[in-house]
Amino acid sequence: MRHPFYLVFGMALLGLVTTAEYRGWSLTSVNEMKNVPKSVRDNPGAYRAHYMFYPRHIGGK
Amino acid sequence: MSAAPPPPQVKSFHCPNCGGPVVIRGFATTLSVVCGNCHSILDAKDPNFAVLQRFQAAERIEPLIPLGTRGKIRGDPYEVIGFQVRTITEEGVDYSWDEYLLFNPYKGFRYLTQYQGHWNDVTVLRTLPEVTNGARPVAKVLGGTFRHFQTAEARTTYVLGEFPWQVHVGETVSVMDFVAPPRMLSSETTGSETTWSLGEYITGQQVWQAFQLPGSPPRPVGVYENQPSPFGGNLKEVWLWCAAFLLFLTLIAMFFSTFARNEEVFHGSYSFAPHANQEPSFVTDVFELKGRTSNVELSTRTDLTNNWAYFNYALINSDTGQAFDFGREVSYYFGRDSDGAWTEGGQRDTAVIPAVPSGRYYLRVEPEMDASAQGVGYEITVRRDVPSISYFLIAALLLLVPPVFWTFRSMGFEQARWHESDYAPASGGGDE
Numbered sequence: 001m002r003h004p005f006y007l008v009f010g011m012a013l014l015g016l017v018t019t020a021e022y023r024g025w026s027l028t029s030v031n032e033m034k035n036v037p038k039s040v041r042d043n044p045g046a047y048r049a050h051y052m053f054y055p056r057h058i059g060g061k
Numbered sequence: 062m063s064a065a066p067p068p069p070q071v072k073s074f075h076c077p078n079c080g081g082p083v084v085i086r087g088f089a090t091t092l093s094v095v096c097g098n099c100h101s102i103l104d105a106k107d108p109n110f111a112v113l114q115r116f117q118a119a120e121r122i123e124p125l126i127p128l129g130t131r132g133k134i135r136g137d138p139y140e141v142i143g144f145q146v147r148t149i150t151e152e153g154v155d156y157s158w159d160e161y162l163l164f165n166p167y168k169g170f171r172y173l174t175q176y177q178g179h180w181n182d183v184t185v186l187r188t189l190p191e192v193t194n195g196a197r198p199v200a201k202v203l204g205g206t207f208r209h210f211q212t213a214e215a216r217t218t219y220v221l222g223e224f225p226w227q228v229h230v231g232e233t234v235s236v237m238d239f240v241a242p243p244r245m246l247s248s249e250t251t252g253s254e255t256t257w258s259l260g261e262y263i264t265g266q267q268v269w270q271a272f273q274l275p276g277s278p279p280r281p282v283g284v285y286e287n288q289p290s291p292f293g294g295n296l297k298e299v300w301l302w303c304a305a306f307l308l309f310l311t312l313i314a315m316f317f318s319t320f321a322r323n324e325e326v327f328h329g330s331y332s333f334a335p336h337a338n339q340e341p342s343f344v345t346d347v348f349e350l351k352g353r354t355s356n357v358e359l360s361t362r363t364d365l366t367n368n369w370a371y372f373n374y375a376l377i378n379s380d381t382g383q384a385f386d387f388g389r390e391v392s393y394y395f396g397r398d399s400d401g402a403w404t405e406g407g408q409r410d411t412a413v414i415p416a417v418p419s420g421r422y423y424l425r426v427e428p429e430m431d432a433s434a435q436g437v438g439y440e441i442t443v444r445r446d447v448p449s450i451s452y453f454l455i456a457a458l459l460l461l462v463p464p465v466f467w468t469f470r471s472m473g474f475e476q477a478r479w480h481e482s483d484y485a486p487a488s489g490g491g492d493e
Contacts, residue, residue, distance in 0.1 A: 006299050006463050010306040017310065017456045021317045021449065024356030026415035033384040036377050044342040044425050047375065 076101060078112050086129070086142045087164050087223050094223040097128075102220065102228060116220075116230040122146060125175065125279070126161055128222045132272030134171065134182060139163035141272075145228065146219035149236070162224060170225060173268060174260065178281035179288060180268050181245060181260035190239075190246060190257055197484065200239040200246050203259070207239030207246040210286050211483045215249075238286060242478075245287035262287050284477040292471035296464075303464045307457060314453045322352050322446035333370070333428040334436035342427035347379050348443065350419050355446040357414040359424075363439040365393045365408050370437045373427040374412075378420045385414050391439075413449060 019025075040047045072085040081098030085091050091105040093113060102114040124144040126132075131140045143162030148155050158176035172183040190202035198209040216233045232251075239246040243262035248255050262285065265278025281288075327348040333341060350357060361372055369392035377384040392406040430437060479485060 006302055010302060010460060013456050013459055014309055017452050018313055020452050024416050026356055026413035028412045030414055031386040033386055036382040036384040040425060041344050044344045045340045047425055
């Protein structure tokens with residue numbers, strides 16, 4: 001191929017997809033927290049998740 | 062043993078019309094020569110250089126390559142000895158191109174043509190092409206198939222230098238062009254005599270280098286009839302690579318689909334009533350995520366009807382305290398209006414949590430609903446290492462983008478090429 005752009009592009013894409021699939025990457029937005037106290041198991045209400053404060057949809061046509 | 066031939070000598074004389082100096086570089090092959098001063102066309106074979114024709118040029122044209130310039134074409138030295146401008150008239154518009162006559166005493170003649178910055182290196186063919194007439198004639202020669210491009214009447218409108226034929230301003234020939242980029246096959250017919258020539262597209266830069274000309278060549282304008290497409294040669298190869306990549310992509314998808322763990326690690330059924338006066342959040346039993354760092358799929362299936370619920374989830378590692386927080390809204394509405402039946406949303410939701418290390422985990426779940434809602438029953442299912450098709454679909458689309466883009470560019474280039482031909486869509490002269 002005279003212009004190897006597509007060759008490099010295609011191989012990079014295949015590599016990226018393989019890595020994404022192997023590592024289990026996802027498009028879901030997830031907030032990662034460290035050191036959540038073990039007491040959450042005994043008192044789940046004490047844990048305040050990051051997503052608690054997101055706006056809610058009230059749907060219907 | 063024969064003696065070496067004497068070096069060729071340039072012959073010069075004075076124009077019988079104006080007395081200006083005239084030089085003949087083509088030796089015995091020159092039949093007519095043009096006085097650079099008064100533009101009289103002289104008979105080079107006549108002892109007195111009789112005037113064959115006088116013509117009044119509307120303007121003096123300076124060739125881009127001056128007469129007498131020497132250069133190397135395909136490794137052989139050539140000298141520019143003649144220059145003519147030829148013109149065709151289409152729908153009242155004149156289109157003119159330049160022809161430079163090059164001479165090498167041992168190799169003979171060749172031509173350089175120039176039209177709006179597009180150059181061709183042209184030699185006279187000694188093989189007769191095989192022409193197939195029809196709606197769209199085709200000519201075959203030297204292993205190439207050339208498609209008919211245009212037929213036109215070309216007249217000589219300006220001459221300078223010398224020529225191996227009796228040149229006349231106003232002389233008209235019938236020209237047929239056939240193309241197989243980067244080559245072009247042309248026939249010139251005068252009376253019963255037809256001459257075929259083969260041209261090959263070269264860049265102005267190549268011409269400038271060949272003749273060591275100062276400055277830079279004029280920039281090409283538009284697309285020329287035998288200009289090689291910058292996309293055409295690569296296009297087939299790009300599509301072959303695209304097919305290969307898509308095949309590999311499919312194989313990779315099949316591999317992950319076959320060997321992914323795709324294991325259900327947790328399932329639970331629950332209900333939630335917003336008006337119940339109790340803490341809505343709870344935690345599940347601990348379950349184990351095995352294997353390498355991979356994704357976790359969490360599915361929520363509800364019995365919602367015309368309502369919504371929001372689930373705050375936290376997937377928490379019971380040993381390390383690492384947590385993955387996320388929220389999912391599930392809403393399902395349906396009804397009927399003037400447009401008919403409608404639905405919106407669904408009773409199910411699936412979220413994929415990326416790159417979760419192995420370990421012992423539990424879920425903290427906190428559902429929410431409108432305070433006036435009746436409540437919702439729902440099931441939660443957690444699966445480990447689930448193959449996902451979405452990345453493969455995105456990659457397949459991305460792989461198709463460059464070939465499709467280049468194909469459209471190539472089609473645009475070919476359209477511009479044939480727009481100037483006898484087969485342009487507007488002319489209605491073709492079968493395409």
